[in-house]
Amino acid sequence: MTRRRVIHPVVDLLRQPDGPRDRQLLFGDTVEVVETLTGWSRVTADKDGYPGWVASDQLAEPVPDTHWITAPATHAYALPDMKSPDRVSLSFGSKVLVLSEQNTFLETELGFIPAVHAKLNATRLTDPVSVAELFLGTPYLWGGNSRFGLDCSGLVQAGLLACGLPCPGDSGDQERELGETLPKGTPAKRGDLLFWKGHVAWVYGDNMLLHANAFHMDVTFEPMDQAVTRILEQGDGPVMAHKRL
Structure with missing residues (x-):
């Protein structure tokens, strides 16, 4: 396998060549190239192990970022x-x-x-929720991982990776791998994560969530009880897990 570096500001990580976007890579991200076809490279992202396809001309030889x-x-x-x-x-x-x-x-x-x-590059931030807050107003984008557009799991991952904490790319994997599952009824506190089927939100504090969501189509604050009721009533089910990092 060969290591390569992303040389465009934002690159879609596709399910197959010319297929749908699953996630995104950012300028300077490194990948392992697993397979090449004409104009395409199947890669695995170093930052989280996420697999997918990118256009080969969006990659180049790695350099030591500083x-x-x-x-x-x-x-x-x-x-x-x-x-x-x-x-x-x-x-x-x-x-x-x-x-x-x-x-x-x-x-x-x-x-x-x-x-x-x-x-x-050795500097790590200390509060993933404060990192997530930097993205307030960012447009919602399915599979997005940048300030120009991101989704719920992208917002969670941005906060954790910036603080040096490993985090998978999808909300389902985040629910399985992150933190400790708390008993139902445990009071939520800042930095907790609430998971629904296909959705995740940061607990900001005092009955307030911070999340990227398709209802508001951006990263926004939303009262926790309001969000729980809204998501249930729109047919996406109840909170599946409350986790503490």
Whole structure:
């Protein structure tokens, strides 16, 4: 197998060549190439083991990244000047190789990124719920994993990976693998996860959830009791699990 690196800002991880999107990869993510067809590579993502297909021209030889993007999103500029043309936008979680530091900018292969938008790659954040809060207002996107669009499990994974905690990509696997299942009726506290069939939400605190959902079509706060009632009444069933990390 061969390791490759994602070289586009956001890349769809497909079920089969030209098939539906299951998840997404971000600039700088690394993968193991398991198989190649004309124009396509079947890969496994290093960050979570998720398999899928990507267009081969979206991959290149890996380089040792030095920093990762910790702002919700950032721009890479043509010059170390915020008034210069912006070349590309990167999402939270993208990984870059910094070539030099110039004034308040980091020079990368894509251009100059504001230094305040990135941290050294060994840096880990400490509160996954606060990370998830950075995505407030992000449009809902089935299988999405970026600031430009994400789904419920993508929001959970973004928070945990940023804090150095392993997390699978899909809500079903997250329910099976994350945390401790709590007895029904246990009071929820900040950082808990509530799972429905096909959905997951962060407990933000004080009867409030933070989740990416197709009802609001974005990442939003919603009162917990309201969400539980709404999801049940719309036919998606009751809470299946309450888990604590």
